[in-house]
């Protein structure tokens with residue numbers, strides 16, 4: 001660096017470049033060191049070598065490390081240490097010394113609009129940094145580093161991920177995914193849903209994870225789509241958590257209202273890692289469908305997010321830049337959905353999450369009170385068949401009391417009240433109908 005400054009001062013223009021390249025050439029020849037740069041991201045793609053190195057080096061933090069970061073989230077069994085930027089670390093592998101340094105590479109500034117009026121020009125900026133590792137060693141070990149050391153770190157990382165995987169839930173904020181630990185207790189055991197449907201879905205998921213060769217053979221992207229529909233409180237979100245826990249996949253919960261432009265949406269989608277579930281909840285409410293026609297005239301950078309843009313991208317190029325991904329849409333009202341989403345081939349399975357049935361009640365009773373049988377079960381079964389009550393409402397009733405008898409009696413009362421209410425609504429509806437019929441006849 002100093003040499004370059006001196007050269008700049010002493011010699012002008014081409015001559016300086018000539019001398020400078022000569023100095024570089026000499027330096028490269030004389031220096032026994034080689035440095036490999038491992039960037040956190042390559043374009044939009046997350047670099048697994050970087051991730052692996054970060055995890056590996058964090059596991060090697062020792063008293064000689066002068067500065068490191070420490071954190072503990074609820075799901076972490078113990079404190080998690082990690083390297084801080086600027087920090088060096090020496091690792092010895094098969095007698096060879098490898099020197100690592102974590103650097104902050106570049107800072108990209110993005111504009112964040114201050115208010116939600118898309119026409120507004122007011123904005124503030126936020127800087128996004130990206131990191132890289134420099135791995136330096138004697139250049140005679142180049143082959144060893146590339147063919148043995150780095151692959152060994154990658155294998156170590158894969159193995160350690162399998163051993164102790166804390167699932168993550170990613171939420172989109174502006175243009176970035178922000179991870180938090182996913183600690184949803186929902187599993188297929190605790191989920192109350194039609195037993196036949198549950199079995200079919202679990203088999204479908206297992207088959208999917210084992211079908212890499214099948215998807216490759218038929219030339220289709222390795223992804224699968226599920227549409228979950230049903231009234232509020234029937235367990236759609238719980239089912240997604242159960243799927244994540246079953247497959248050990250992270251969840252990317254895409255809040256479309258937070259995504260303003262198609263360009264941001266694409267960026268978020270391509271950053272989603274393999275073996276993950278992308279969730280878009282309440283799809284009927286989350287995207288503006290009506291202004292699709294206006295888009296043709298606007299430049300793509302500022303295209304507003306629409307369902308068609310999302311579907312086209314998911315089904316198009318995006319499918320080919322990742323694998324083993326599941327996409328889940330949820331809605332309370334399937335009738336309100338854009339037909340584009342319901343078209344055959346779009347979603348592989350449509351799953352109805354409905355009101356509580358006797359078999360679903362048994363699962364909830366077993367979850368909350370560890371009972372498989374009880375004298376009140378017969379009465380509850382009969383009532384549940386007659387009324388529309390959500391699993392969430394049943395669960396709430398069961399949780400109110402610790403005592404099983406009291407809890408089940410409370411549920412019986414609630415079911416009776418619900419039955420009366422439904423009967424009243426029905427008789428009002430009937431009255432209204434006959435009133436209409438009478439007035440029709442008078443006309």
Ligand SMILES: Nc1ncnc2c1ncn2[C@@H]1O[C@H](COP(=O)(O)OP(=O)(O)OP(=O)(O)O)[C@@H](O)[C@H]1O
Nearest residue numbers: 190191192231232233234235236237238391392395
């Ligand atoms: N099928 C179910 N099995 C077990 N628990 C359930 C089920 N449905 C609902 N619950 C209980 O009710 C709570 C709310 O359910 P959940 O959020 O999964 O419903 P949802 O269908 O996603 O509702 P919304 O449409 O409002 O998003 C859950 O945390 C869970 O405790």
Ligand SMILES: [Mg+2]
Nearest residue numbers: 236237238281
């Ligand atoms: Mg939900």
